[in-house]
Amino acid sequence: MTTQGIQNRETTIPEEINGLRMTRQRQEVYRFLMGERTHPTANEVFMRIKEALPNVSLATVxxxxxxxxxxxxxxxxNFDREPSRYCPNLDEHGHFHDETTGTIHDVKFKPGINLTDILDLPPNTVIKDIEITLRGQLA
Amino acid sequence: MTTQGIQNRETTIPEEINGLRMTRQRQEVYRFLMGERTHPTANEVFMRIKEALPNVSLATVxxxxxxxxxxxxxxxxNFDREPSRYCPNLDEHGHFHDETTGTIHDVKFKPGINLTDILDLPPNTVIKDIEITLRGQLA
DNA sequence: CGGAAAATTAGAATGGTTCTTATTTTGATC
DNA sequence: GATCAAAATAAGAACCATTCTAATTTTCCG
Structure with missing residues (x-):
């Protein structure tokens, strides 16, 4: 029980990820996100994991x-000033926001592309994070 | 006076831009933005144009x-969930957010680059807007 | 087991932005 | 120029996603 992670529903989540102890609440949040492609908001996560943890609070989420x-x-x-959304995909990728349906799609970069190559950055710039957001419609 | 725009301080701003009537308040907001590279927030705009229009309200800004x-x-x-900032540069460009100073720099694309070429977009996608944000530091 | 540290909870507070309502200004028409 | 309707502005209240506070519970570790 201390070395093999905690079994819960379908998915097994280790007791610790990247140095973060995976409490029951964190597990539920993480498991839900892993099973979703919809980039939920904090409130959507909250409403969903309440099914498993009825006493969970929004602050905890x-x-x-x-x-x-x-x-x-x-x-x-983040999309403009809308509520933040959360995404379990850690690969470098952008987000396409379909205006007609409101859905969000991950957008990969074509292979071999280094983003900083195409940008005219000031010299000696250390980039820690890149965010690419597209808005439009699926015709 | 009806055909040549309104003269004010250093800059002349036409009575109408892109179909928008340039009222005194809109002029001041626009003129201030044009003279700034700092991507001010609404509140910064407000505080600044109060010098010229003491009765202006934040709602009007x-x-x-x-x-x-x-x-x-x-x-x-928009940078994450920070207050929105406003930018008079209409060329397609990204923004580099220097974490050490808090300043924001416009980032051009290298010539001949079409952004959609490097993205693996779903077919039949109509892109209306692209936003690129970089965070990091000037070493 | 016992105490310290971390996590959780509930609700209050925050802060950027939007909304509401009243007032003022503008533009069109005479 | 006078008059009226529509647009813009002002002031403050309301909104709402998020953060903070304080109290409680859980976990870790000796």
Missing amino acids: YNCLEALVQHKIIRQV | YNCLEALVQHKIIRQV
Whole structure:
């Protein structure tokens, strides 16, 4: 029980990821995100994991999401000033926001592309994070 | 006086841009943005144009900014969940957010680069807007 | 087991932005 | 120029995603 992770529903989640202890609440948040492609908001996560943890609070969901983001287990994605969304895909990728349906799709870069190659950056720039967001429609 | 625009301080701003009537408040907002490279927030715009228009209200600044954005006279730029910033540069470009100083620099694309070429987009996608944001430091 | 540290909870507080309502300004028409 | 309707502005209230606070619970470790 101390060395093999905690079994829960379908998915097994280790007791610790990237140095972050995976409490029950963090597990539920993380498991839900892993099974979703929809980039849910904090509130959507909250409503969903309440099914498994009826006493969970929204503050805890925010705490969990922040912890997961800081330990680079998930990513936080912002579209304009809309509520933040959360994404379990850690590969470098962008997001396409379909205006007609409101859905968000991950967008990969074509192989062999180094993003900083195409940007005219000031010299001696250390890039820690790149965010690419596209808005439009699927015709 | 009806055909030649309104003279004010150093800069002349036409009575109408992209179909938007340039009221005194909109002029001040726009003129200030044009003279700044700092991508000011609404509140920074507000504090600054109060010098010229002491009775201006923050709501009006927001109204003006929104009108200018919608008529594609300026751009609204968001960094994570920080207050929106406003940018008079309409060329397609990204933004580099220097974490050490807090300053924001426009980033051009290298010539001949078509952004959609390097992205693996779903077929039949109509892109209306692209936003590229970089975070890091000037070493 | 016992105490310290970490995590969680509930609700209050925050802060950027939007909304509401009243007032003022503008533009069109005479 | 006077008049009226529509647009813009002002002031402050309201909104809402997020963060903070304080109290409680859980976990870790000797």
